[in-house]
Amino acid sequence: MDMKEILKSGIEQALQETINSGGLPAGEYPEIVLEVPPQKEFGDFSTNIAMQSARVARQNPRAIAETLISHMDFDWLERAEVAGAGFINFFLKSDMVYDTLKAILNAGDQYGVQPLRARDTIQVEYVSANPTGPLHVGHGRGAAYGSALVNLLRAAGYNVQSEYYINDAGNQIDNMAISIEYRFQELQGATLVFPPKRNEDGSMPEFDIPEGALVFPFPENGYRGPDIIETAKAIAEREGFDKLNAMNEADRVALFKEEGLKEKLARLEETLSNFRVTFDNWFSERTVHEADEIHHSVEALKALGKVYEKDGALWLKSTDYGDDKDRVVIRDNGVPTYLAADIAYHRNKYDRGFKEMIDIWGADHHGYVCRVKAAMAAFGYDPDKLTVLLLQMVALFRDGQLVKLSKRSG
Template sequence: MTPAALAELVRNTAVQVLDARGLDTSVLPETVTVERPRNPEHGDYATNLAMQVAKKAGVSPRDLAGWLAEALNSESSIASAEVAGPGFLNLRLAADAQGEIVRQVLGQADSFGVGELYRGRRINLEFVSANPTGPIHLGGTRWAAVGDALGRVLSAQGAEVTREYYFNDAGAQIDRFVRSLVASARGEAVPEDGYGGAYIDDIASAVVDREPHVLELPETERDEVFRRTGVGLMFDEIKRSLHEFGTDFDVFFHEDSLHTSGAVTTAVEQLKESGSLYHAEGAWWLRSTEHGDDKDRVVIKNDGEPAYIAGDIAYQRDKRSRGFDLCLYMLGADHHGYVSRLKAAAAAMGDDPATVEVLIGQMVNLVSGGQPVRMSKRAGTVVTMEDLVEAVGVDAARYSLIRSSVDSPVDIDLDLISKHTNENPVFYVQYAHARLSSLQRNAASLGIDRGAVAEADLSLLTHDREGDVIRTLGEYPRVVRAAAELREPHRIARYLEELASAYHKFYDACRVLQPGDDRPGALTIARLHLCEAARQVLANGLALLGVSAPEQM
């Protein structure tokens, strides 16, 4: 019995208990909360339902808890229900009811944990969106890992997710990039406001190889060649790096297209007509303070050129025109002001601000030997995605970036995540999966066929360590749902570490395969099914993180 099934049983029982005493059943919540107590001696699960609704029902919490305990003790799936403290209810599942979790995992296999929370919703998930003026730095790398994992988690809850990369190919940063390429091609020093690093020399050389006479062209034509070819080469490299990192996008949206297509002009005219813009100091301003922003924003500058927010407004309008119910933006730590700005832009266009959601990610620091790692081989001043992958590999890089909440800055210890020991979280989880895979291979080599799980006697799984594994397995669907609802894929990683820990402790305490020529009994078969269920859930969780589940290590 999973926690969700137990919660439903408790609620149904509460309805019967209240109804039998002529009490109002409408005081009950739609979903009852059951949780695993910190102290295992208090039972497998606990609920504070009686304390939550007793006053509304006109009875004491302990009386209501006692009635619930009496009714639940008559259920075959409940080994015991006991009242504790002011009205808590501690529950222990019958052994065969616990075993049903194993049957459910093996029955659903790789779909175990899949839910319906966002069934029918179309979500545009925009992340990374690094400027095409250099390799992806660590901040973008964090979003590449977290954003991809979040997309997987949202999809696992039924959403139709479109992963989108906003390609900033308009604006002053592209002009600086072009000037840097030209300077490199001419053997000159990096412009004062330009970009440095070996990658600039590489791209400049590639442009010259493709267009041998480019430096002989008039300045305007020359710069256009470097712009078109250089930006294209940089963007191709960014896409390649992302793909090798396990992160692919459905849409690469070009900022420049908003300007060349007239989308920005159309959006601005729409705002003028609706009265959402006003003219002052020679510029056009968005009345963003009317929608919660801290100040009004310039949309068209006094020189007639659009400000950056003009593109944001047109972009949001474009996303909604494509039919997305929710537009999720994942932005860096220096973009806090964009939260209210983007919501204000949506509201000004007549949209519900709730269709816009902005996640802000904090900084990533690399340390080695207790000291910060700052220099990149190619970028010269920052650590890039390729630097991190080269140092520790894709799996360790992704996992270490995902396992911490994006709300907090994170220090990545290169020495730790390079270790093949249980100190390294990703190794710890992957090793548990490999160990479980090896166990099944060993059983097969001994001629042991665990058979169909429906025929196994899972009520034999009564050891405390077996119960720990089973109850942890049962938590997985709830963890996936919470990770999607709260936009926190790190919950998956932390859960996997908990499951790996429960399994390692079980393995140390409970022998699965018997020594010598002993014929495997029903307990061996039950434990093999339990181990396969644990392996399956580890594989499912790692897949949501985009991390491999090795069968050998």
């Protein structure tokens, strides 16, 4: 027990001895509350238990305080004094303070750690950056925050599972694979031309195509970082240029997609491990697609009357749960939105039976909080079991100019 618990136990003992000796009548006395006095001359701790007990004991608070003090003969107590209308101020022996400090030092990093409560399950999902390039300092902030939160919750006795949600499905992975393909062609002498930024109206400005450009243009949504060049070179050296050139483009891009994803994930895990951040579970978005969980989730919402059709698309009735407008879950071309995948993933989380779930997102995802919670409420889950914490990205400047943090731009 810490010093406050020892003192509280001592007051309870003194109160019971006073009742047993007839100094106070039996009854239901209030809970003992300890406070640290504002000034050191008033002692190390103070309690108003005598004042709070006056109604039960039908005695003057100062008289109650004096009686309690008379039953306090503890080896850790230097003295106790009555103050004001009936406060009791406690002055502890200095040895007790030193012993507490020794106990803290002896306990080391286990000081304050509570026993595991296996039933108090919490899942914390954080970082979850797209596996398309190296992590940057913005991701590092989320990694540090999430890891510290996991460690604190575990020290408090919670049964915590940390999870990284791998966004290994969708356009960003396809764009990465195509980017590797173009860099592979560049390794063999092709000239790549990078399109400039779009005009304010969204149109693409005219630009010159160098004569002899064998591959044109580099995808507008491609990944331009030097890591893609390294990936293309590593795969080409491992698989062999002849083998890769003998494949048709579609098969080669498919290989680049799988091999590139493996390499990026390995680099992510290595970087996080060097940062002393590890995860209990790496959850692949692909498993949600392969198990057709998106379709099942949308059909379940439809059966509950929470989804309707409009303009050929399927819409979630998120306004029923506080959202400012309803949201598309299946586009008019039959392709699920990112929200649909998030809904299926979070439904999977709820079905795994955690008592509480915490997501740590970048502030640019704030609009999704209400949508995901709305979908969980529509399923009949308790949306308050999901807490979303938002982290603002760091801002970096070079020569007075803001530097954008982006895997896509490198």
